[in-house]
Amino acid sequence: MDDAAEVTRIADAAEAVDGASPLDEAARIALADGAATVIVERGGFALLHDGDLSLAVQPDSRGRGVGTALLEGVASYDGELVAWSHGDHPAAARLATTYGWERVRDLWVMRRPTSLPLSPLELPDGLTIRSYDDSDADAIVAVNAAAFASHPEQGAMDRGNLARRMAEPWFDPAGLLVAEDGSGVLGFHWTKQHDERLGEVYVVGVSPQAQGRGLGKLLTLAGLHHLAGLGVEEVLLYVESDNGPAVAVYSRLGFAHADADTHVQYRRGA
Template identity: 45%
Template structure:
């Protein structure tokens, strides 16, 4: 039985969590922890569960409000899950080959949300469409555009359980990451008003990502979603990314149609699980 700790992970423990996550990703085919969980790895604002077998880290779990994620070797999955579990908790499994998804199913958890990963090769991109009158596109400027971006992000994702809750700390944690490139964070504005954005990311293996694409509610109907999408894809192609991925909720048919019309196809799926209430 592994030894469990609820302390905020220090630097050495965080490094061990990242090593374990890399091992699990290699075996299971998908990262077991999201960017959000990784950004909060050393934060006191969430609940941490760390499992050791002697001096070896064998599991980690993170509970943020009513949502949780975990990574563990196969022998420690149940122990980490037991330490995290509480009524109403929703737990993520990442990828179709996730080692924890069968454990959730065996213990009576049911799927309540699906997050689809779509991909497309960065070839044969459509031509840039004309911008609406008065609209320009430029790169994000850290420290200058933070407040405006947070406001539009909150409005664009008002019903999204994670993205709509981003704070300045969340933004600053991402812009401090080694992968952050302001040139790939595109803002559409008119008359100094931010209308939408496409934040791209390049992974360590060179694969690009549509990290966040959002349009202000007042700018809906201008066609900025497709316009920003294509310009971001072209930026990733110019950076040398051969392929681009993105994540979209299964209950967002409008976004799914936009991406499918733009050449994206299903690649993998993350699932959120919850115990039934009755």
């Protein structure tokens, strides 16, 4: 079995027990594209790409020092590193404390059952929300860059990264909703269907010039109607825990957060 297949196997085994995958989308893409440095040993792996570390140990190999050995194996990496604990695991917190990694971000997962009723989508005059077509690519990249200028992951999306995401098996142009008026594209809501049961508010981006018009809520609501129409049972989203305005909007739309649905990012200085 090659390293990529073994990483996937270990990640799937960990997810089955932990309820969250140790590999986020960026890590999976880097692994599939051969753009990551991979260490596999003793039922665990460490995966490095662009200063981001993913580390996991399969459940039946835990408690044997595998995670510690893997973390020590990347100690010679030159530069700042960040790593996510998908699910805020105590073992990850202990490793972080032992090796001087700082807790820097809490990312919440919020969930909403589609059994909750949705408000009707009522758009102001002159505003249209429609599905994506190929002529929207440059506008989507531009709005995304402006909306997420300070976001360390999403803000870096360029045309190549957009195309790479659209090459994923789950991509459906009907689920990428674009808001526009006479001035052009103002925002978008990219939805994602994981399987028959689960949908996701993948990305909602609104141009700074269109802020204050309630467009984020309208786009989110439009996406929820779309996902409900697909028959999913639940919709999830990711939001920074300290983004009070966004958390408030999502809460009013029926999303809720449980403590176990917290992802923690740690950072090791250069």
